[in-house]
Amino acid sequence: MHKATAATTALALPMGLVLAAAPARADAPAGDTTALHTQIQPLNEHGAGGTSTVELRGTRVTVQVHATGLAPGLPHAQHLHIGGRNTCPSGMDSDENGDGFVSTVEGMPSYGPEAVSLTTEGGTGAEHKLALEHMAVADEDGKLEYHRTFEVDEDVAERIGDGEAVLVQRGIDAGGDGSYDFNGAGRSDLDESVPAEATHPAACGSLTAAPESGMDTGLGGTAGAPTAAMIGLGAALVTVAGAVAVAGRQLLRART
Incomplete structure (x- = not known):
């Protein structure tokens, strides 16, 4: 059970990185x-x-x-x-x-x-x-x-x-x-x-x-092309892919 919780946490962290790296939507507040x-x-x-x-x-x-x-x-x-x-x-x-x-x-x-x-x-x-x-x-x-x-x-x-x-x-x-x-x-x-x-x-x-x-x-x-943001997004997606693989292995071990 503890292993499954740890895997979920590991997956949530890189997902946060994706949200941080993604470019702002046009309808998002832009200050003044x-x-x-x-x-x-x-x-x-x-x-x-x-x-x-x-x-x-x-x-x-x-x-x-x-x-x-x-x-x-x-x-x-x-x-x-x-x-x-x-x-x-x-x-x-x-x-x-x-x-x-x-x-x-x-x-x-x-x-x-x-x-x-x-x-x-x-x-x-x-x-x-x-x-x-x-x-x-x-x-x-x-x-x-x-x-x-x-x-x-x-x-x-x-x-x-x-x-x-x-x-x-x-x-x-x-x-x-x-x-x-x-x-x-x-x-x-x-x-x-x-x-x-x-x-x-x-x-x-x-x-x-x-x-x-x-x-x-x-x-x-x-x-106004969000080049830096897109680079950050790509890096974050790579991190997510790795985390998903690790999480899958940990969940498999927890069940066996």
């Missing part, structure tokens, strides 16, 4: 951390796209963007918009004035006004929405990488966490001359002193809760 992601889609028939992840911890926000197909060598103003229908404009349907472009203002019914300016340094409030000198610049191949952690207001943080934020990337080189000028698309409807090329949306994505298994980063891997 919320993870969101989006697949960035082109606007204005521009051909830009990519992925973005947002991690929200209280009022602290970490944003990562991986994008391609943007105007090479030019700054691209990026913002989190809140207050619209939490969607991106569909095709050219939002081109109200028929000039061949969906402007930032024309797209606002879909994604709302600017709430956060994704600058590389300095302030991140809506008042910095035209600070092109502090925006990320695409490389010579049109690839853009962005990563920054910053604080936002409580209301903004709550609405981001509720899935109300939409990422919009601006900047199209309509004239194809490697610069933002007034010849390609005229003046911006946000500020007439700024070329519309600098403020017209190039890409857009609605932020939603990140999938349990991580997301495709667009760079050949996934974000």
Whole structure:
């Protein structure tokens, strides 16, 4: 009887290791951390796209963007918009004035006004929405990488966490001359002193809760893959297999 009890105890211990090593379920409590992601889609028939992840911890926000197909060598103003229908404009349907472009203002019914300016340094409030000198610049191949952690207001943080934020990337080189000028698309409807090329949306994505298994980063891997946990789980399963064998032998001896 004592041998059978010992065998059961030996089996229970490694099973505890399995539970400890297994990755957390998506519906398990995650404290005050919320993870969101989006697949960035082109606007204005521009051909830009990519992925973005947002991690929200209280009022602290970490944003990562991986994008391609943007105007090479030019700054691209990026913002989190809140207050619209939490969607991106569909095709050219939002081109109200028929000039061949969906402007930032024309797209606002879909994604709302600017709430956060994704600058590389300095302030991140809506008042910095035209600070092109502090925006990320695409490389010579049109690839853009962005990563920054910053604080936002409580209301903004709550609405981001509720899935109300939409990422919009601006900047199209309509004239194809490697610069933002007034010849390609005229003046911006946000500020007439700024070329519309600098403020017209190039890409857009609605932020939603990140999938349990991580997301495709667009760079050949996934974000948030529980590698260490899976290694621990494999080791624990090996331990369980050994314990089961030992327990079986002990139970057999106890019966004989």
